[in-house]
Amino acid sequence: MAVTVSLVALTGLVLFFLLRSKSLGYGSAFIAILFGFYLASTGAAGPVNTLTTAIVNALGNL
Numbered sequence: 001m002a003v004t005v006s007l008v009a010l011t012g013l014v015l016f017f018l019l020r021s022k023s024l025g026y027g028s029a030f031i032a033i034l035f036g037f038y039l040a041s042t043g044a045a046g047p048v049n050t051l052t053t054a055i056v057n058a059l060g061n062l
Contacts (some may be wrong), residue, residue, distance in 0.1 A: 012035055
């Protein structure tokens with residue numbers, strides 16, 4: 001689990017800097033996929049799913 005959390009932090013940091021520098025391309029897409037993959041295997045997966053569901057429901061009620 002400690003390795004997964006550190007991979008989430010590392011890929012999240014790389015993705016943040018790629019998005020900030022506006023250098024979007026195949027590399028940043030790969031980093032985004034890795035970030036999502038590692039994030040899904042941590043304890044944050046449940047709250048992220050709950051937040052996404054709440055946002056979709058709120059947008060559906062507009």
